[in-house]
Amino acid sequence: MNMLAALGAAVVGALQHMGKTALFFVLVLRAVPGALRRPSLLVTELYAIGVLSLVIILISGAFVGLVLGLQGYNILSKFSATESLGVIVALSLVRELGPVVTALLFAGRAGSSITAEIALMKTTEQLSAMEMMAVDPIKRVIAPRFIAALIAVPLLTAMFNVVGIASGYLIGGVVLGVDAAAYWEQIVRQVDFSDDIVNGIVKSVAFGVLAGLIAVFEGYNATPTSLGMSRATTRTVVITSLAVLGMDFILTAMMFGN
Amino acid sequence: MVTMADPAVVLENVSFSRGDRVIFDGVDMQFPRGEITAVMGPSGTGKTTLLRLIGGQLKPDAGRIWVDGVEVTRIKRRDLYELRKRMGILFQSGGLFTDLTVHENVAFMLREHSRLPEKLINHIVRMKLQAVGLRGAANLMPAQLSGGMARRVALARAIAMDPTVMMYDEPFTGQDPISMGVLLRLIESLNSALGMTSILVSHDVQEAFSIARHVYVIAEGRVVGEGTPESLANHDSQWVRQFVNGEPDGPVPFHYPANDLVADFGLGRMRSREEP
Numbered sequence: 001m002n003m004l005a006a007l008g009a010a011v012v013g014a015l016q017h018m019g020k021t022a023l024f025f026v027l028v029l030r031a032v033p034g035a036l037r038r039p040s041l042l043v044t045e046l047y048a049i050g051v052l053s054l055v056i057i058l059i060s061g062a063f064v065g066l067v068l069g070l071q072g073y074n075i076l077s078k079f080s081a082t083e084s085l086g087v088i089v090a091l092s093l094v095r096e097l098g099p100v101v102t103a104l105l106f107a108g109r110a111g112s113s114i115t116a117e118i119a120l121m122k123t124t125e126q127l128s129a130m131e132m133m134a135v136d137p138i139k140r141v142i143a144p145r146f147i148a149a150l151i152a153v154p155l156l157t158a159m160f161n162v163v164g165i166a167s168g169y170l171i172g173g174v175v176l177g178v179d180a181a182a183y184w185e186q187i188v189r190q191v192d193f194s195d196d197i198v199n200g201i202v203k204s205v206a207f208g209v210l211a212g213l214i215a216v217f218e219g220y221n222a223t224p225t226s227l228g229m230s231r232a233t234t235r236t237v238v239i240t241s242l243a244v245l246g247m248d249f250i251l252t253a254m255m256f257g258n
Numbered sequence: 259m260v261t262m263a264d265p266a267v268v269l270e271n272v273s274f275s276r277g278d279r280v281i282f283d284g285v286d287m288q289f290p291r292g293e294i295t296a297v298m299g300p301s302g303t304g305k306t307t308l309l310r311l312i313g314g315q316l317k318p319d320a321g322r323i324w325v326d327g328v329e330v331t332r333i334k335r336r337d338l339y340e341l342r343k344r345m346g347i348l349f350q351s352g353g354l355f356t357d358l359t360v361h362e363n364v365a366f367m368l369r370e371h372s373r374l375p376e377k378l379i380n381h382i383v384r385m386k387l388q389a390v391g392l393r394g395a396a397n398l399m400p401a402q403l404s405g406g407m408a409r410r411v412a413l414a415r416a417i418a419m420d421p422t423v424m425m426y427d428e429p430f431t432g433q434d435p436i437s438m439g440v441l442l443r444l445i446e447s448l449n450s451a452l453g454m455t456s457i458l459v460s461h462d463v464q465e466a467f468s469i470a471r472h473v474y475v476i477a478e479g480r481v482v483g484e485g486t487p488e489s490l491a492n493h494d495s496q497w498v499r500q501f502v503n504g505e506p507d508g509p510v511p512f513h514y515p516a517n518d519l520v521a522d523f524g525l526g527r528m529r530s531r532e533e534p
Contacts, residue, residue: 121355129353132313133367133415134342140370 024217027138028146035143045144049110050152054159056109057102061160064101065167068092072168073176082172083182087190089168090161094191094200095256098161100248103207106153107240111215114145115236118219119229127220142216149212150205157204199255206251207244214240266291266423266455267312272321274304274311281307283479284321289423294449294456296470298463299477300501300510305459306350308476309425312457313347314338326422343371346421346454350428352412354400360387361396364415371419386414390444406437410444417448424454430462442469463502475501 035042072088118141121127127137165187172178191197215236222232267289274282281304289295297305310316312323314330323330328341354363364383368374374382387393390410400408409429416424426445430438446469449456460466466473467487475483475490475498483490483498490502500508516522 124356125349125351125353126355128315129347129349129355129412131315132342132345132347133370134339135367135370136339 020221021213021217024220025213028142028213028216031136031139031143032147034139035147038144041140041144042147045148046152049106049114049145049148050155053106053109053152053156056105057156057160058163060101060105061098061163062167064097064160065089065093065164066171068097068164069168069171069176073172073178082176082178084186085168085172085178086165086183086185086187089172090165090187090191091196093161093164093168094196096248096252098157098164099200099203099207100244102157102160102204103153103211103244104241106149106156106207107211107215107237107244110149110152111211111236111240112233114149114212114215115219115222115233116229118142118145118216119222119224119232122220122222123224123226123229137220142220146212146216149215150208153208153211154201154204157200157207161200195255199251202255203248203251206247210243210247211240214243264291265289266326267457268322268324269308269312270322270324272311272318272323274307274316274318280479282311282318285476285479285481287474287481289455289457290472291455292449292453293471294445294458294469296458296460296466296473298459298461298466298473298475298501301461303476303478305461305476306427309347309427309457309459312423312425313342313345343367343419344422345425346416346419346423347425348409348413348416348427348429350431352400352408354408354412354415356400358400359396360392360398360400360403360411363400363411364418366415367418382418386418387411389417389448390414391440404437406433406440409433409437409441413441413444413448417452417454420452422454423457424448425457425459427459428461429458430460430465438465445469463504477501 068089069085072085073082076082076085076088118127121137121141127141130137130140169180169183173180173183218232218236218239222228265288267287269285269287272282272285273280287297297308299305307316311318312325312330314333318331321331325341326344328337330338330341333341355366358366361380361383364386365379368379368382372379384393384396387396390413392407392410392414395403395407395411400411403411413429429441429445433441442465445456445458448454458466458470467490470487473484473487473490474481477497483493483495485493490498493499493502497509499505500510506512
């Protein structure tokens with residue numbers, strides 16, 4: 001009975017947390033137009049969470065592309081279909097791995113830092129001071145970071161894909177000797193703009209919303225202690241990862257599930 | 259209760275609790291315009307909560323609060339933010355923005371709320387920093403400041419828009435004697451120069467008494483004493499006298515409530531074991 005009660009409490013707690021996040025989302029959305037009118041704030045945040053995440057995204061994209069090239073070549077060579085390597089690499093990246101892995105890396109690199117920064121501002125009464133100076137922290141601190149995440153994730157995803165496809169070619173075309181023309185031509189012919197690329201962009205935008213929202217929410221609602229901050233940062237990474245994977249399944253089912 | 263023609267801040271029968279813990283239970287207070295009023299009491303009596311209630315960051319469970327003629331407890335969010343432009347608060351921790359320089363910290367409110375040209379903002383910031391003696395520190399980051407300097411910068415930032423009501427949350431805590439003296443002089447001179455109403459929340463009796471015209475002493479959710487600093491030293495209430503004169507024992511016991519000393523050390527049981 002106790003276990004049942006604990007399970008119930010956990011479910012209710014999780015639902016409450018989701019509800020709070022959703023309400024917070026409405027507050028943030030209301031502050032978005034105001035934040036868009038302050039491009040300087042936005043540029044600062046874009047630099048901090050977008051540009052500074054570039055290195056990890058590009059390196060990861062390269063490795064993922066290399067692995068895809070190797071694995072794809074191994075399987076395709078059994079069926080003497082190595083000229084399709086380009087399509088395998090490109091579709092895996094554009095449809096799935098690009099948006100998902102980028103969002104997961106983004107949560108670890110930028111989401112955690114957004115949460116930690118906002119939680120520290122709360123702990124040191126900076127947010128409180130801002131409120132008392134008649135400046136709404138949701139408009140001044142939260143909204144710009146949320147928008148920056150929303151812009152950064154799709155752009156980072158695109159770069160991840162490009163680097164991944166290029167490194168797939170590097171291993172397949174240059175090292176393993178797949179025909180270069182076939183690699184690129186198959187990609188051009190088989191990757192559909194609206195089915196694959198647009199769907200990939202839709203996914204990455206959805207993941208950007210999730211990653212940005214969860215990061216700012218957890219920071220803003222952190223318990224103002226050092227333990228509270230560390231918990232909030234962990235929660236950002238864990239919840240974003242689970243939310244991204246869950247959302248990916250739902251979106252994939254909707255897009256490709258017929 | 260003191261009555262005055264036009265107090266800047268009024269609390270009427272304010273009650274507030276956190277969970278089961280009652281912080282205020284029907285508190286009435288008035289803060290006369292243009293004067294320094296101290297609110298005193300032991301740590302943990304909700305002095306900071308009082309400032310947050312006045313600033314509208316917390317809502318009381320019951321009662322009403324007016325600031326500068328506006329009822330904070332009933333106000334719309336937009337009007338509250340408008341009202342806050344006329345309020346200043348010096349937080350205990352300072353609350354400086356750690357990623358902005360001293361100059362940018364002080365300029366923050368002016369940049370957010372006014373359309374003044376940058377040159378004019380720079381002049382105002384320099385004037386405010388000059389008033390707290392830190393014009394030379396304008397380009398430092400908050401991490402490079404000592405505790406006393408940080409508090410003075412926070413003070414300069416709080417008065418950037420010339421507030422009508424200024425609140426100080428434990429301004430003397432953790433300050434060395436020199437910064438303490440500096441802060442005392444600043445609070446007093448800013449109050450008279452800018453004609454502000456100052457609310458000084460503190461448990462440093464000597465310092466607060468030296469500049470306040472009127473003092474409220476709060477404990478256990480109520481106002482237990484009020485009056486001029488002189489009258490409080492000889493107050494009827496034994497509790498107020500203990501607090502004001504800093505006596506270690508009295509109505510507020512030295513010991514936190516605990517089990518019987520003998521039982522707590524396990525001596526009672528030992529004795530009974532030895533007996534047979």
